[in-house]
Amino acid sequence: MNVIFTIIHIFGLVTMGFSGLMLTCLITALFAADPAVNAFLMSAPITLLAGMAMFLPTLKTPKKVSRQAGFLLVSMTWSLIPVFCTLPLLFYMPQLSFVDAYFEVVSGLTTTGATVLSGIDNLPMSINLWRHELNWIAGMGIIIFAVAILPILGIGGMQLYIAETPGSVKESDLPPRIAQTAKALWMVYAGISLVCILALKLAGMNWFDAICHAFAAMSLGGFSTHDSSVGYFNSLPIEIVLTVFQLIAAINFASHFIALRKRSFKPYIYDMEAKAFLLLVLSSCVLTASVLWRSGTYPDFLTALRHATFNLVTIATDCGFASQDFNQWPIFVPMWMLFLSCLSASSGSTGGGIRMIRTIILMKQARMELFKFIHPAAIRSLRIGDTVINHNIVTSVMGFIFLYFISIVILVFTLLFSGMDFISAFSAIISCFNNAGPGLNQVGPAGNYASLSDFQTSVCTFAMLLGRVQIFSIVILFVPEFWRK
């Protein structure tokens, strides 16, 4: 029973933290004299009181959390905190259904950035800030989840980051303890976010848009303050700045930390994920630009390159802005973008999907299977850099990717069963599951998720959550053995 009290205690603490976040929006609403003052004036105290009601009575429970409780805590936090976060939306827009509000908030907190709201341009500043704060704060949570919690829970081969840390993290001077690690990475995250805000202001945004879009870019959340997303600005400088910062955000923050501390670019050279990611994404930009140019979608190659680059990078990094209606492009291009969204982002970044490290391990394993096939007697082990990757980790990675694949198949069939067309269903699940955002057709960049039925919206919400906690943390709850003492 102690376990449950501990979980409630920690959950209460997080809830109280979110009431603090609401306070910043309340202040914004007061300064801007916008119509959402009342919404935050009600939400903040309710959330604070609920948090205190969980936190205070459980003060005396032991603070240690078992591995099992860790899973529960992760899935609880990501699925129940959103309930409190819907409050400002529901108070401000009473006509909004809970299913839609919950989708919007989960979309923010999983940094998916898909939206069911139309007319975002006319929302009060404070409400838009709230959406973008959810993005940004979730980005922090994800970095910690990836760097500190995932390896301990040992999800999908990520225990490789504890014992034997390949690539950039290997020669790391990352502080060993979680609290210290968290603090160090948050400083990096906050610092780069600040630079991003300034760069966006210089590129021509107003301060409010700069802050919101920097939050969305660094967390790879991809919310915007405009219905037409970044297309609204129609500005090359803004697209360049956002492209650069999205690429930065999709690289392991541990690499950024080491690079900043050593004031050197070398850590990136040792970061195998970052190298593979940049190579794959940049060559894809040229490839897709050629397709757009050849097909006559844009009159000249440079225009095609501009639009291919921005929209491909934003989907591949799982950020999910849009500057053009890529649903109108030759289908090869958006499908390739969605494919990249499955595997491009680095572990320890704010992106989603399979992560580049697992892709690399899988490719190496496939290559080795072919080798073993030719020389059945030979013994060879899988290496990344100088590090030998333990066989168990390879199996875990393969297990993870299988579970990833099966989850997508089941979710797509569920949407098809509900009557959705294939391309909409397929792209919606791929995009939600990888926490990217926009899909194609019905959920394409020109539209949003508002046209979905409540059932379809719930399926997409579940996909976002499942993808964000890397499947295992939720699936594990359905395994009977989990609940046995």
Add this chain to the structure above:
Amino acid sequence: MNVIFTIIHIFGLVTMGFSGLMLTCLITALFAADPAVNAFLMSAPITLLAGMAMFLPTLKTPKKVSRQAGFLLVSMTWSLIPVFCTLPLLFYMPQLSFVDAYFEVVSGLTTTGATVLSGIDNLPMSINLWRHELNWIAGMGIIIFAVAILPILGIGGMQLYIAETPGSVKESDLPPRIAQTAKALWMVYAGISLVCILALKLAGMNWFDAICHAFAAMSLGGFSTHDSSVGYFNSLPIEIVLTVFQLIAAINFASHFIALRKRSFKPYIYDMEAKAFLLLVLSSCVLTASVLWRSGTYPDFLTALRHATFNLVTIATDCGFASQDFNQWPIFVPMWMLFLSCLSASSGSTGGGIRMIRTIILMKQARMELFKFIHPAAIRSLRIGDTVINHNIVTSVMGFIFLYFISIVILVFTLLFSGMDFISAFSAIISCFNNAGPGLNQVGPAGNYASLSDFQTSVCTFAMLLGRVQIFSIVILFVPEFWRK
């Protein structure tokens, strides 16, 4: 060098065999006095002479084939024998391009059954017999490939059938040597085919149609003598007979052999693949029938059940007849049918795709990963029945499935790149790769593959070959280590 001569020798022998097959069509053409007499009159001697030119000069080479040469022989046979088999088509229809003729013949010999020919109803009997003989003879080749060659080459975990044979094959009294195994299984195959012919005749077909459709059903090839496939007959008894024999053909022929020898149903009860297959397919029939009924596609449940059952079974078993234009059905149903085509057929059957045994191993492995996750210290091994599955086999199976998946992704993107729409490209590759036959939209059951460009046709041809030799036998040829001494 000796290796090459041995390969040429065996290949020559096979070529001579196919000239014998042409002879049966020549005789048919003479009896029917149909206009394809000349086509076979030219093809048969050319093929015979070519075969002899390879067979006779290499008579004195050693007859033993290394594992490496085995791969070469498999890919050579399945990609070069079709060149000879195109001759009757090219002689009879000079306007047919080689790309299309090669597609048609590869489709026959991989038992895919996709066609680029329209007006099949009006083709000479001998030409249709030729197409169906390709189906039927390939079925024999596939059974031997699956039961005798695959385990020795050790492709994708199928070595499990040598050392430790799970399920039905375990308590087998299968003769141990390849030649004997082959003979035994061919007897079973030919015997069941004969029964199928008689059953189809009784159900109302004429003798010629009965023979052709029995050939297509037992090989799970799926060629028909009519453009509208089995829909032409519009006969419930015919659909029932074909459904039953397709289900039989998708079960391991080793199980049939043992069941026949022991005159007992028990071997099927020990055949885990057969049980999983029947359970999955039959429950899917009910599910999809409900969807068709609910959506109003058919007025009553029984009609929906009839059409769902025939079309689902034929796609799920990778046979690929059609009795209705399932492209018009709610998209959930044909997509589910295509999904089943990826995994339903048993090893040792004439079907294609991943095979049920690998699906079972993968599911058990995923289940075990979840268990290991909860009890990291526990040691448990993967079992099928009483047999412990070696870890290497599990890795091979996972490697195979990964290669399977990656091949599909690459091939689909190649078709998208060529300008095809997504559903056509996706369904064409899934259907060709699993050797099922029809896809959706442009390549749906109401049309065929004739509308594809030469490039697209070639991609589909390659997909059929790659799927049929279980990927490895071809991919391995592109690994440099393979060619080193």
